[in-house]
Amino acid sequence: MxxxxxxxxxxxxxxxxxxxxxxxxxxxxxxxxxxxxxxxxxxxxxxxxxxxxxxxxxxxxxxxxxxxxxxxxxxxxxxxxxxxxxxxxxxxxxxxxxxxxxxxxxxxxxxxxxxxxSGVEVAEIGGFGDQDWIFRLLQTRTMQELPSAHLQALFMAMHPLDVRADTRIIEQGASGDYFYVIDEGECRALYERGPDSEPELLARFVGGDCFGEEALISGAPRSATVVASRASRLRRIDRANFLKLLNEPLTRSISLDRALARISKRQALWLDLRADETAPLEHSIRVPAHLLRSRSEQLDPDREYICVCENGFRSRVATFLLQQRGIGAFALEGGFDAAIGAK
The missing domain is CATH 2.60.120.10 (Jelly Rolls)
Known part of the structure; x- marks a missing residue:
């Protein structure tokens, strides 16, 4: 009723x-x-x-x-x-x-x-007429991890984007400019090997899912193309606001000494994001960085993970991704080369 x-x-x-x-x-x-x-x-x-x-x-x-x-x-x-x-x-x-x-x-x-x-009401935030998108986003793990003060600023900084089916929202190789949240609809991430090859499907995104964080955190070019599978309603936030309001509160880093202490006490496991050909770390799980999004459901949500890659960039991306999914994670400061490899 x-x-x-x-x-x-x-x-x-x-x-x-x-x-x-x-x-x-x-x-x-x-x-x-x-x-x-x-x-x-x-x-x-x-x-x-x-x-x-x-x-x-x-x-x-x-x-x-x-x-x-x-x-x-x-x-x-x-x-x-x-x-x-x-x-x-x-x-x-x-x-x-x-x-x-x-x-x-x-x-x-x-x-x-x-x-x-601020004298601003939820019903006044710009959008598509119905403010259900705010409620839907509040149900996602990403938003539930954020303090209320960040949520208020985040919603104010988000701008609507209405796209048609087959719209290319992100182009592989382009610089990172926006982080996206799907309000309604569906998108797919594709890895394009070349004009003569069929693109490889990396992931599908539906309402409540987020994408576009990797290039914003690492500063590297976009690693995949994202295309709207059907007419979709998105929210997007620019890089500066993303880093301040989403990345900083959700991405935790840890020093090597603290990481080793937690590993030795069995309070955490290494999550090794490096390529398969590298020597494995003791007390670790190997998930190459490009496969983490599709394999994150295989991780134990009751365990804590310390992400490690070569230079620390992908570890920060992985930490953000895992925090989105309600999995406790830290990024090793400096990555393997600076922290462990130098020992």
């Missing part, structure tokens, strides 16, 4: 939002009913949703189960969203039957912070 936008006006923080902004929030919110004695969340649980208490009584408890606050619907005690920590630092138990609104925590925070800090 659709959520009535007027329900948000019961909370002071939303009363300044325009009708369009409230409608967008309501579109992505859902009612949630809970019986007395049930738990809304427990300490330590992870969640991407925020809660707004409409009716009922909720008791907030600390890690030892001791009551620390009581929220009552339609009163000042329940005037703000709660349950936004991930992992949760407290637990929430229903004292009575409860009716809540649930909504994506990042979407909620971005909507309110834009309104409060």
């Amino acid at each position: 659709p959520v009535n936008p007027e329900l948000f006006k019961a909370f002071a923080a939303f009363r300044r939002l325009r009708t369009e902004g409230l409608a967008q929030l309501a579109k992505h919110a859902e009612r949630s009913r809970h019986e007395a004695g049930s738990w809304l969340f427990r300490c330590g649980e992870r969640s991407t949703q925020a809660l707004l208490l409409l009716h009922g009584i909720v008791q907030i408890e600390d890690q030892l189960g001791r009551p620390i606050a009581e929220l009552r619907g339609s009163t000042a005690s329940a005037s703000d969203a709660f349950g936004t920590d991930s992992p949760q630092l407290t637990s929430a138990r229903c004292i009575s039957d409860v009716l809540c609104l649930r909504i994506d925590a990042s979407l909620l925070e971005i909507t309110l912070s834009w309104d409060q800090s």
